[in-house]
Amino acid sequence: MINVCEILGTRYPIIQGAMARIAECNLAAAVSNGGGLGIIASGGESADWLRQQIQKTREMTDQPFGVNLMLLAPNVEELIEVICEERVPVVTTGAGNPGKYIAKMKEHGIKVVPVVANVALAMRVERAGADAVVAEGTEAGGHIGETTTMALVPQIADAVKIPVIAAGGIADGRGVAAAYMLGAKGIQVGTRFLVAKECIVAQGYKDAILKAKDSSTVATGRSTGHPVRVIKNKLAREILSLEKKNEDVEKINELCTGTLAAAVRDGDADHGNIMSGQIAGLVKKEQSAAEIIQEMFKEAEEIYEDRNHICRAGSSISGNGK
Numbered sequence: 673m674i675n676v677c678e679i680l681g682t683r684y685p686i687i688q689g690a691m692a693r694i695a696e697c698n699l700a701a702a703v704s705n706g707g708g709l710g711i712i713a714s715g716g717e718s719a720d721w722l723r724q725q726i727q728k729t730r731e732m733t734d735q736p737f738g739v740n741l742m743l744l745a746p747n748v749e750e751l752i753e754v755i756c757e758e759r760v761p762v763v764t765t766g767a768g769n770p771g772k773y774i775a776k777m778k779e780h781g782i783k784v785v786p787v788v789a790n791v792a793l794a795m796r797v798e799r800a801g802a803d804a805v806v807a808e809g810t811e812a813g814g815h816i817g818e819t820t821t822m823a824l825v826p827q828i829a830d831a832v833k834i835p836v837i838a839a840g841g842i843a844d845g846r847g848v849a850a851a852y853m854l855g856a857k858g859i860q861v862g863t864r865f866l867v868a869k870e871c872i873v874a875q876g877y878k879d880a881i882l883k884a885k886d887s888s889t890v891a892t893g894r895s896t897g898h899p900v901r902v903i904k905n906k907l908a909r910e911i912l913s914l915e916k917k918n919e920d921v922e923k924i925n926e927l928c929t930g931t932l933a934a935a936v937r938d939g940d941a942d943h944g945n946i947m948s949g950q951i952a953g954l955v956k957k958e959q960s961a962a963e964i965i966q967e968m969f970k971e972a973e974e975i976y977e978d979r980n981h982i983c984r985a986g987s988s989i990s991g992n993g994k
């Protein structure tokens with residue numbers, strides 16, 4: 673099986689999660705310069721914006737980077753035109769089935785790595801020519817599926833031949849090591865990169881992540897068919913209360929209008945839509961993207977070298993070490 677670093681052209685097998693309105697050239701270039709695959713999130717943006725961001729990223733790094741396509745976006749086809757014209761090295765996708773777009777991108781030499789939340793879609797995108805797949809568990813931030821990373825990664829790893837990259841709940845070396853134990857050959861990280869020094873999100877958003885604990889996130893939007901994991905703040909509680917009363921989707925959507933900008937641009941911790949993964953409680957400091965990548969893989973290597981601890985005396989797995 674071809675390895676993830678060869679597919680991505682990176683030093684480390686790590687992809688930065690696509691965070692709408694947040695993941696732009698500064699973060700993407702910092703992650704790519706740090707040896708990972710930086711991602712520009714194109715969801716909610718225009719084709720002109722995307723072209724500019726691709727060009728700026730190229731000025732800031734000579735390393736490979738990617739663009740994420742949010743498949744619910746009404747201008748997906750226009751965005752794909754720009755991606756193909758600009759010969760973006762890698763595309764990740766989310767919130768849908770990218771099947772019908774894969775062949776065109778492959779014809780332009782682009783590596784395609786769909787983000788999926790179930791086995792059926794992983795198998796479909798493999799048949800359509802995907803180079804690898806990101807298996808994203810429900811621990812992730814933003815739009816989520818139902819299955820946990822722990823259950824999803826090994827089932828997708830058994831169902832496809834292309835490499836599986838684990839996402840959802842990974843923010844340190846233990847998460848990296850665990851992902852590999854489940855059959856992943858790489859990882860995608862979003863929440864920890866939110867607090868990267870190079871991430872341009874408002875400080876109020878970063879503080880919400882740094883202050884979070886294990887139980888600080890909740891999935892809103894289940895009633896609309898698009899569950900989204902966010903920090904449990906005033907806005908999230910209001911949405912949940914409307915959902916409990918079975919209010920119309922339109923009323924919920926109205927309440928959400930402008931809330932992503934309030935979070936990302938203004939750092940409004942009460943009324944902003946602060947998307948975050950469940951692992952936010954583990955994220956305690958701002959670091960550069962390069963430091964984050966190095967630290968995670970160093971910790972994972974240390975765990976791997978110490979792997980025999982699993983079957984030695986005193987271990988919790990084999991009891992008395994037999």
Ligand code: TUI
Binds near residue numbers: 692742767789815
């Ligand atoms: O896409 C993501 N994460 C996202 S997208 C996003 S923007 C958004 N905001 C509000 C509502 C919806 C989107 C914020 N975060 N992660 C990958 C992911 N893909 N998670 C779940 C899915 C998914 C869900 C349904 C993929 C496919 C799917 O259906 C496929 C089909 O064929 O119906």
